[in-house]
Amino acid sequence: MKEIRKIKSFSIVLIVVCMCMANGHVHAHSFKGHDSDISHFFYGTGSLLTDLDSLWSKSKPSETPRLRKTEIEWDAGDIEKNAQLANLHFDAKRNAIKLDSILLVEDDAPATGVPEGYKMYQSDGGPVAWIEDLKKGMVIKKILTLDDPSAASARVVFKAMEVEGNQEPLHISINGQEIVRQASRVAYTKARQYIDFIWDRWYYVDLPVDQLKQGDNELLMWTNSESTSWRILVAHAQEFKRGSLTRTQHPNKSLKSKDGGRTWNDSRLGAFDAIDGEYSIRLSLDRYQDSGTYTSSVIDLVDMDSPLKRLSHNLKTSIWPKLEVPSKTEAKVFVRFGLGPASGSKWTNWEHMVDGKEYALQDMRYMQWRVELKTGDPMVTPRIKGLSIKTEWEDHSPNQGTGLNVHVVNNGEIVSPSYPFSYENLNHPGLKRYREVHQLDRIVEGATSEFEIMMRLLNWAYRVPITLDPYSWDWNDVTVETAISDLPKFETESSFEMPKLNGPYFEGRRMVGMCLYPNQALIGALLSLGYQARHINIHSEGMSGHEVIEVWSNEFNKWIYMDATRDYYYFDSETGVPLNGLEIHNKLIEQVPFVETWESPYVPLLGKKVVSKIDIGMRQGNNPFPIADGGGEYLLKTMGHFRIIPRNDFLSNPTPVPVHTGATCWGWDGFLNWYDTKFPKRDEYQRYTNRPIDFYQPLNQTKVSLVETKTPGTVKIEADTFTPGGFDTFLISLNGSDWSSQSTLDRSWVLKSGLNDIKVRSKNSRNVLGPISHLKVVYNP
Structure with missing residues (x-):
């Protein structure tokens, strides 16, 4: 990024600042013009202040406002930072x-997964209602619609499994052209996920793109084996309302034939001809989105x-976006423009930007811009290359010659993910109920820090008795003691005796229950005490996966992975x-x-060797069994792919929620991957x-200006905050004073001579304190 500041007073001074933003480092080049030496820059953690105080300190105060000018040029890498990129890359x-x-x-x-009321498939490969068993004479059909068939390449993607020891190929037809997918143990011997496990997996088969057509595309699948060799999963019609708010009805584009394709039925799917729904068969196209x-x-x-906002008036700006717009x-x-951030x-309403137009903004110093990209040809994309801005304003600062400047120790970062x-x-x-019935205040009583509270809740979730309800994401349905629907009746009953902390421990994972449920219990506990937490799913291609959580830590000012x-x-x-999941x-x-x-x-071929080289710590706590040997090292192998709801x-x-997440290979469309x-x-x-930034939005932030x-x-003093779930108040300390509470922060502060100090943080409705924003202000009247 290049920034050129032109300053008009009694003479013109040209300042060029070349900034290298990598790792927060800035390289400043000073230029001397006339009697002014512009070489003073004040730095703060994660923030850059390019001030003109050294110039002002050598200038005599003047009642005549100075005219300031800036020219800024940003490339795509500059404008990508902290922006929202919806369907963009x-x-x-x-x-x-x-x-x-x-x-x-x-x-x-929306409906992929084990439907409620139906049993899970077993290792013996026996039939279940929501899986289609393919053998000779059985043909299934999937119809997928394309507005435009153009693509660089294409694949059919389907959720399936092969029976143990399978040697039979799967036959696939796309609009009449046949492709054969050989059995995994015959043609893909390194793909052990299809051979060694009993679980369903996603399969991928390349398709000839010249066979795709506009409108309905017909995909057929069949085998010639006398007994079942391939099994295709069905998304049950009843589950669409669970998995989506908009796609609540299936489109009825899955059919099967039991007589080799002579007759078809679209409502009696599955091994027992008993369910309606859609086969989990998809098309993936290498082409640009619309x-x-x-x-x-x-x-x-x-x-x-x-964070220091100089007094300015009569602002004018001109803007030139840099775009590539092919035919x-x-x-x-x-x-749009605003008076405040x-x-x-x-703020003004959004309006079409006119290249080079001079916008007379008066005191509206804040700007935001937006670009809507579209293509009528899926093989071609428009591009955003950068932005140029020229701005001028009248500088009415009353503090020229005082060296007024700000050093940022920490200032909150408020960003919006894509x-x-x-x-x-x-x-x-529901959180109040959860907190009270589990006596969580007693669990954390005496904890001396936020992180100790989290550790106690983690330890509690490790051993709390749980139900095995795979369809509810209500935390009160997760633990045995709170699976009670009649709340008034429940409130008159005594709560269960809470489990003891720090014992017993288990060699390896906790005593019972799929990994999702104790981590759901932990999310509920953290939320009930005011800490934002979320589900995260991890897995690698050659092995199973795992369900864990991340919690926002105000003490560490970051998201943290817990299990x-x-x-x-x-x-x-x-x-x-x-560490968090990405780290x-x-x-x-x-x-x-x-x-x-x-x-x-990479698993199983190199999995053990790879994780043995990873230099990482694992919290042992009081567990007498080594965490690394009990799964900590093994689970590092699952950290290849991960996603959040x-x-x-x-x-x-x-x-919407995923259907029985973790029981089958993940395929719900609500994940962010x-x-x-x-x-x-x-x-x-x-x-x-x-x-x-799309995964790790900072929380409970206070940004001070x-x-x-x-x-x-x-x-x-102005402050903005992002404190989700229930903001209560700001806490502020000036020059070492005790913290005081203010519901809004818009107050005057008279600076003392020399060094001034301001600290601000937010408090949420559960009395949880956010990270401290800390500025040091120098003033020499």
Whole structure:
């Protein structure tokens, strides 16, 4: 990014600042013009302040406002930071933002999984109602509709399993052209996930793109074996309302024939001809999506990221987006302006941006811009390459010559991910009930820190008795003692005796229950005490997966991975700081020597060798059994692919949720999935990101601004916060004073001579305190 500031006073001074943003380092080049030496920059953690105080300190105060000018040029890498990229992708090689380049066509995802009321398949391979068993004479049909068949390549993706020892191929026909998928143990001997496990998996078969057509595409599957050789999963019609708010009815595009294709039935599917639904058969196309939207973060046209907001008037700006718009594509650009950075401040409506137009903004110094990309040809995409801004304003700072400056120790970061997360209301009655019935206040009594509270709840979830209800995401349905529907009756009964902390321990995982349930219990406990937590699923291609959680830690100011099945977490072996899922994943990919594919997964071939090289700590606690030997090291192998449900408000909004998640291979469309170079996108999903900010939104943040007033040495304190689930108040400390509470923060502060100090944090409705924002202010009147 290059920024040029032109300052008009009695003479013109040109300042060029070249900034290298990598790792938060800044390189400043000073230029001397006339009698002014512009070489003073004040730095803060994660924030840059490019101030003109050294110039002002050598200037005599003047009642005549100075005219300031900036010219800013940002490339795609600059504008990608903290922006929202919906159905878009930042292409680092071309330094451009473009449409996502994979399209998934499916109609089963809301309901994929074991339907409620039906038994799970067993290792003996016996028939179950929601799985179609293929053998000679049985043909299944899937119809998938394409608006445009253009694609660079295509695959059929289906959820299936092969019977033990299978040698028979699966025959597939796309619009009349046959493809043969050989048995895994015959043709894909490295793909042990299809050979060694009894679980269903996703299968991928390349299709000839010239066979695809506009409209309905007919996919047939069959085998010629005398007995069952391949089994295809069915998404039950009854489960669509559970898995989606919009796709609540199946489209009836799955059929089967028991006479070799002469007659068809679309409502009697499965091994017993007893259910209606959709086969889990999908199309994945390498082509651009139809549309996507870029939305920038809020930009301060005068002071950029500096928390010190100089007094300015009569602001004017001109903007030039840099776009590539090939034939059959379009890019519509919009802009809006505001008086303050927060959404509650006065903002203009979105309007079409006119290249180079001078916008007279008066005092509206904040800007946000948006680009809507569309293509009429799925093989071509428009691109966003960058942005240029020229701005001028009158500088009315009353503090020239005083060296007024701010050093950022920490200032909250308020960002919006591309795919918003819906956080639970921390005052929900269901959380109150959970907290009280489990006497969680007694569990954490005497804890001296937030993290100790979390450790006690982790230990509690490790051993609390649980139910095995796979269809409810109500935390009160997870634990045995709270599976009571009549709340008034329940409130008159005595609560159960809470389990003792720090015993007993188990060699390996906890005593009973699928991994999802104790971690659901932990999420409920954390939420009930005011800590935002969420579900995360991890797995690698060549092995099973695992259900764990992440919790937002205010003390560490980050998300942290925890696992209640073994009462542990991972931490950085050098710093001791607990890690989140992505940080653990990154340690894994440092050791994986190749890109994982379904044909050649790194597990089991290299799994043990890879994880043995990972330098990572595992919290042992008081467990007498080694965590590493009891699963901690083994589970590192599952950290290849991971995904979150982008919400935890299941009490407020019971649906949509995945159907019996973890019982079958994950395929619900509500997940947000991670990908990177070693573990690329999987074809069964549509929604992906490789941007940490989309997964790891900072919580309970307070962003402080100090706004100059007309009075020298007096600034207005303004604060914005993102405290999801129930903001209560701000806490503020000035120059070492005791913390005081203020529901809103918009107050004046008279600076003393020399060093001033301000600390601000938020408190939520459960009395949980957010990270401290801390600024040091220098003033020399």
